[in-house]
Amino acid sequence: MLTTSSYKKKVRVMAVITIIVALLHHDFWFWNDQTLVMGFMPIGLLYHMLFSIASAVLWATTMKIAWPTHIEEWADEFDGPSASNPAALQGDKK
């Protein structure tokens, strides 16, 4: 639930983990390393392949923990004027 403090805490934890993952993108430790893993895979490229996999795991975890549960019901509600009713989209056009 969006309103619970535990949900907000989980969101904050995931935000911190995301920042840590983003910082791990900058692998200065492999910057000038020309090692070929298994004879063909540059180690810097292999690291970033693993980073891509970590990104997928990160977002899978985030969606499990911090999914906006009520968003579909909210989307289905009609809340007054819409694009199908152009009056809502006239903005400052008087």
Added chain:
Amino acid sequence: MNSLVLLAQAPREVSYVPLYVIIAYMGILLAMGYLSSRSFRGTSSDFFTASRSIGPVLLLMSIFGTTMTAFAMIGSTAKSFDLGIGVYGLMASWSGLIHSAIFFLIGIKLWALGKRYGYMTQVQFFRDRYQSNLLGYILFPVLVALVIPYILIGLLGAGAVVRAVTMNMFPETFASTQGAVPQWLSGLVISLVVLYYVFVGGVRGATWANTFQTLVFMVTGVVAFLLIAKGMGGLSEAGKIVAEHSPGHLAREGKVTHTQFFTYLFVPLSVGMFPHLFQHWLTAKSAKTFRLTVVAHPIFIMIVWVPCILIGIWAAGLFASGGLTLPKLPDGSPNANAVLGRMVDHLVHSPLLTGVLIAGVLAAIMSSLDSQFVCLGTMFTTDVVVHMSKKDRFSDKQKLLISRLFIIAIVTITYILSLFPPRHVFDLGVWCFTGFGALFPLVFAAIYWRRVTRAGALACVVMTGASWTVFFIDDIVYKDTSYLGKMDPGTGEYLVLGMMPAAVIFVISAVTLIGVSLLTSPPPKEHVDRFFLPAE
């Protein structure tokens, strides 16, 4: 190694099979266009948003196909030929993380707002959220001006690939291009095929075609990689060639700077502002439909990019050893954009497979073109013609007709522009992405910051456009004597204070948005509440 040198230089009999495969591929796309037209419900809503009925797999494939273009296959191979493996970290791994973040944080929320309020275009959303008609009129030309170069990247990239693979096929007909199918013809055919299936099926036609195209380019990309590796004598042999002749390509020192590597993260933010991606988000059946896209996107990027990066560095090694010839640019340097086509042509000795692989490259390119054409047609119809007309001025059928006519006009204009190509397709793309990325604060604030104001949004777009123009001119017009930034000698990239221009313009954009918003009166609470879930 010597055998590779001989292979690259030996005259080979010209086979027309690759061309036949490309023609067959185009035929399949036309057939898919016909089939999608049979599912078309005949309404503008179905044409623009597929009646919000697209499921997880189709959404994943269409979004992935839309974000991958010549950039991913031609550009990445060309760039890794120039700069080595650092290109993957610059663009691909950053994109995997950031694209998915945007799909989750921005895409799902915009889908919900789109469904709730019936938006069909980004400009509709911004006009409503910021209560500004003027914002729409300013934003519309900016978005269109940024999408058109993106389309050109696709058409030019496709032309380069077709030209490389059809070299010497028509020596008498196309003598000026060494017998290859020229840009004007390949661009014309591709434009017409894409035009057909988006004309008859709208965004649903684009989604179906994208799914097929994404499958084609992912599978053929991996097959190309394996066949090229085999042609080079195996993975280890390919690695040895690079290590021996071009070891710098195995690392980043001297090719990518630390600041550039970090600040590239501002470029993939562009997907948050792509109008064609916004339209694809609206097609989703539900919020849960996004889940597969968010998780699989980084993996899909890896599957497409890693083979291209490896092929690029292998080509650099081969080129340095004299085992690969490339067409030259006017300044005498090798044309990096031809690397993928030449590697396939030189090292994959099956004309049939060569044709399939080239079809894969074209699939990557066309899967973006179609969405962009539909999107621009939708925008012209909805944000200009319908918006400026009285309510109920046009029937649904008339809106459809107007949209289709706009699509034809856009295809024609971009095709003509593609006949006068700029020099380096990838650099053109970076500037296009820079503009979209710099506008990211506009969409993020619209969704997550209640205090953002109409004046802040207007100032943000104006300042972003002005600063983008200044840096763009400084890079392109004053290339040799740039005043604000300078060309990095190692990477050949235009950098400002050592950073990607996208980072600098993003900061200008964000500071303007925040500063002006805080200096102006907040928007009415009851209006802002419409755009936030009750618990937010």
